[in-house]
Amino acid sequence: MPSISGKLFLYIPQDISVKAIEVKIVGSFKIPRPEIIAGPCQGGTTVERSQTLASSRDNSFRLPSGRYEFPFELPLAREMMDTVTGVGHEYHSYEVRGVVHRHFYSDIESSSPLRIHRTPNVFYANLLDQVVPSVEEHLNERVDLRYRISIPMHIPFGASFPLRVEYSSLSDQPQKGQSRSDIHPRSITIHITETHALKVTPTAADAINYNNPLPLIFRKEHVILHQSYTVQPPARALLPESLDFDYSSTIPVQLPRDFHACTQDVQSELIKVHHNLRFNVEFERECEDETESSQQNKN
Known part of the structure; x- marks a missing residue:
């Protein structure tokens, strides 16, 4: 015990x-x-x-x-x-x-x-190795770009985790043996929000005033991380799981480490806390003054 x-x-x-x-x-x-x-x-x-x-x-x-x-x-x-x-x-x-x-x-x-916290049954490093299944999309009709963004499935409190961007162009594919680098991500903006759902039981006076003796659910939301990252020059995708894409880039994302700066996920009868990750990726052409962006959300 x-x-x-x-x-x-x-x-x-x-x-x-x-x-x-x-x-x-x-x-x-x-x-x-x-x-x-x-x-x-x-x-x-x-x-x-x-x-x-x-x-x-x-x-x-x-x-x-x-x-x-x-x-x-x-x-x-x-x-x-x-x-x-x-x-x-x-x-x-x-x-x-x-x-x-x-x-x-x-x-x-x-x-x-x-402070009392339960620790994971596996090492943090193993948690970060479990990557979320990829989601592949076409950016839009102007730039026929297929991309994939991956993050770990379970992220420990205050951890630094990798966010990997993999992409390839579906139009004007190069001939076999040739390389392509005219389109690549310029920056990635991370936006993490924290949502609280609190179950509050009305006092006797409130139950009479509002004619509702039942518990009420109140929600609130705030931002715990908003950061833009400059993507380094892309590298050829060499990982086995990345062979379907031409290029990949990885950026480290650092979550707040202060216990009073954010809250861990909670699922109880009275308190529910969850987090939402939204990212915006800006792509650019090397030879043209043109930038495209893509947005995604992950919980």
Whole structure:
């Protein structure tokens, strides 16, 4: 069973009477209500596990002044929800709390945030090797260009992944043994949006005012990455899976690495988060002042 371990450090400047000393992990979710619905955030405690580090069979015991270290280990359930944070929100978070319980006095409490995430069952490198099945299209009638854009099927949080562009012209094909390089991609613009679907239960007052006691689904969307990349001079397609195309170019795309800059994909009853990748590829001719573009979306 997974667990977290650590030490609780206490500094007691003067002797105090203590009922018990414990450490606990607390998970809580907080979903903001939209402006049209009154009331505080929808939230609650999702998990709470504690361990008593010191206690007395009597009502209390005396703790002399000094510095103390209390090692602890708290078990974690496998079904615990991941930490979910992002731009302007903390839908689900954890913290470790150290508490000194006292009689007739306020408890002494300190807390530290904790992140819990499930890791993939395979290495990140293997994840990035699983490429999305290709989609081949004709650009338009003016430039009869066939192309393919490929990205990994599963992209870990904060990873840098390759985006490969393969293409060939269907018009004026060169004779066998000749090469062709008059049409090639000039730039690729990446646009990644993040969409949230939040299930909010109306308060009693809102249920009466809007005559709707049923939960409501609210959606919001924002951009987490918008970047243009200059494509390096094309190379002949040498990979076995690229032999149907004349040329290929690869660019590295770096996702945000800050946990508060984007949110991982989430699929739960109350929170759903998914991402959409839209790219725009501009092609140009070397000998003519002409540029064509293509747009695609991938989820």
